[in-house]
Amino acid sequence: MKYENAKDILPVKLLEEVQKYAEGKVIYIPKSEKPKGWGEASGYRDRLNKRNAAICSHYSAGCSVMEIAEEFFLSPETVKKLVYGKKVKLPMFSPTINSAEQYSSGGMGEEWVRTYLGSIQKTMPDISQYFMTELVRIPLRFIDEEKPVQTTDEAKNYQDVPLIVMYNDKTFTAPFQSGYLNCLKSEHKNSHYAFVFAKNDEYGYFWNNFGKHFQK
Numbered sequence: 001m002k003y004e005n006a007k008d009i010l011p012v013k014l015l016e017e018v019q020k021y022a023e024g025k026v027i028y029i030p031k032s033e034k035p036k037g038w039g040e041a042s043g044y045r046d047r048l049n050k051r052n053a054a055i056c057s058h059y060s061a062g063c064s065v066m067e068i069a070e071e072f073f074l075s076p077e078t079v080k081k082l083v084y085g086k087k088v089k090l091p092m093f094s095p096t097i098n099s100a101e102q103y104s105s106g107g108m109g110e111e112w113v114r115t116y117l118g119s120i121q122k123t124m125p126d127i128s129q130y131f132m133t134e135l136v137r138i139p140l141r142f143i144d145e146e147k148p149v150q151t152t153d154e155a156k157n158y159q160d161v162p163l164i165v166m167y168n169d170k171t172f173t174a175p176f177q178s179g180y181l182n183c184l185k186s187e188h189k190n191s192h193y194a195f196v197f198a199k200n201d202e203y204g205y206f207w208n209n210f211g212k213h214f215q216k
Helices: 012-022 044-060 065-072 076-084 097-105 109-119 178-186 200-213
Strands: 130-132 136-139 163-168 171-173 191-199
Touching (some): 044 065, 044 076, 044 109, 097 109, 109 130, 109 163, 109 191, 130 200, 163 178
Antiparallel strands (some): 163 171
């Protein structure tokens, strides 16, 4: 680094002030903090990255470009640029705990659940009515079986996917995966990974009474 004489670059008044503190010394003046890039201060860039990752996940799960364009209010050409590009922040969707964990860690657990339920022809719960946890381990003894469900070969052959658990009227159920829940209980598993949806007006009771039992 090349040193310069302060008297050649500083105004006289400023030089006199600097001399009061560092006369005859060699000092380093650091650069000012780099300004944040576009969208970083407001968080918009992060939201945009998550939206783009969600679009790519939809595409990898089998949605068409036109379906994605309609859902996200984008032109088909914009969707094509995103899904054919390589800049995806999150891994492509797969119905596995590992995939769900990475989505959850990226703040997109809701998107994983939406994509998973769509892949098994189920409808996503109305997220405005529920608080959804990140991916946790839930004791299976908490989850009631609404009615006896025959365990099908399809359920037996499930990959190791998280449960989608609903908490309503102080009761845990797994309405989307009853057969899978039966499989887990028949194998005498104590706990399993799950996303839990708790009704907004029951969230305080839910967390105060059960939160300590959950593990990440």
